[in-house]
Amino acid sequence: MNVKKSIIIIAGILITGFLISTLLSNQKKPMKRRPAPEKNLNYKIDTVTSQNLSTTTELGGHLYAFDKVEVFAEVSGLLLNSQKRFKEGAHFSKGEPLVRIDDSVYKNNVLAQKSGLLNAITLMLPDFSIDFPERADIWRDYLKKFSLNQELPPLPEAATDKERYYIASKNIYMQYFQIKSMEATLAKYTITAPYDGVVTESMINPGTLVRMGQKLGSFTSTETYELEAFASLDEVKHLNVGQKVYLTTDELDGQFRGRIERINQVIEKESQTVTVYITTSDPSLKEGMYMTAQIKSNTIEDAFRVPRTAMVGKDQVWVVQDSVLKLQKITVAADEEDHIILQGLQTDTRILTVPPVKAYEGMKLTIADRSTKQRSKTKTVSAVSSKQMKPKN
DSSP: OOHHHHHHHHHHHHHHHHHHHHHHTTTOOOOOOOOOOOOOOOEEEEEEEOEEEEEEEEEEEEEEEEOOOOOOOEEEBOOOSSSSOOOOTTEOTTTOOOBBBBOOOHHHHHHHHHHHHHHHHHHHHHHHHHHOOHHHHHHHHHHHHHHSSSSSOOOOOOSHHHHHHHHTTTTHHHHHHHHHHHHHHHHTTEOSSSSSSEEEOOOOOTTTTETTTEEEEEEEEEEOOOEEEEEOOOHTTOOTTTTEEEEEETEEEEEEEEEEEEEEEEOOTTOOOOOOEOOOOOOEOOTTTTEEEEEEEEEEEEEEEEGGEEEEETTTEEEEEEEEEEEEEOOEEOOOEEEEEEEEEOOEEEEEEOOOOOTTHHHHESSSSOOOOOOEEEEEEEEEEHHHHHHHO
């Protein structure tokens, strides 16, 4: 009984499938897919009006102190305590003592040598007055001005070779220059500030023994700073030493004036950029601060500014001639962030600023908006290939 039911069900399925296939085969027209609607893409063109333009180049970098020295000890001795200590953040004016090292022992040696010179000149003077009576008063005046506690004044110039030889025979010149050398060394026991600045590193404390050649710290100028920025080869073409620069930073309000001090002639291998050094001066600036420099270039004559999207490669743009696209070579005069300044285009030349992805020479364009009421230099056009313009059969 079950076998008969299965046979009947299978037979019914086969008959139903046969009827459906017969019905579909007898249809007069086969089913067709709807064709995708063709897109009519719009693009913009600009009409060239040559004029004199200037571009602004932006460079960024960190500030560095223009004057910065590492302080080393050239003599040995105990570091003396002072009212203003040589510590980080301490400000010193030009000529103000930074560090004082105990010079008492060496100073006594200098005084002893000066006393010896004073004695030698005093002993020389009686015989000198007999041989050179007309020059005796000059040396007497020198002795009157001689002071053990002040810097040694220059010796009187000898009037003749005979006088010079006589003075040399008394070892006056030798003692004099030995003392001058010792005075120069004595001055190194006190290190003074070479300019107005601040201590940025300190490695000593009062009472410690300072050795010759020991590093004591670093002293940085607060007057002039230098911005180390990096420019591309195209940007460097429009930069010159002495150009005025306006600097800005997110840390401070307002603009700061500067000038291009130096332009390196060596290209960085990794970044392929050139280092530009810009100097600026302001009490509110700090070393290490990041700043942006805006440099206005010289005037570019007979130029035209277009969006970066108009460029084809490095030196071509699409121009529209009689509604047909054509590639034309141009000269890139300046490269801005979003725009390019071009040269080499005649006035009234029409440039396609947003070219089609599949643009090719000979592609025909149809003007979508020819309204005479709009005086805008930018028009909207439709890009239609020659194959699309043919009607379908």
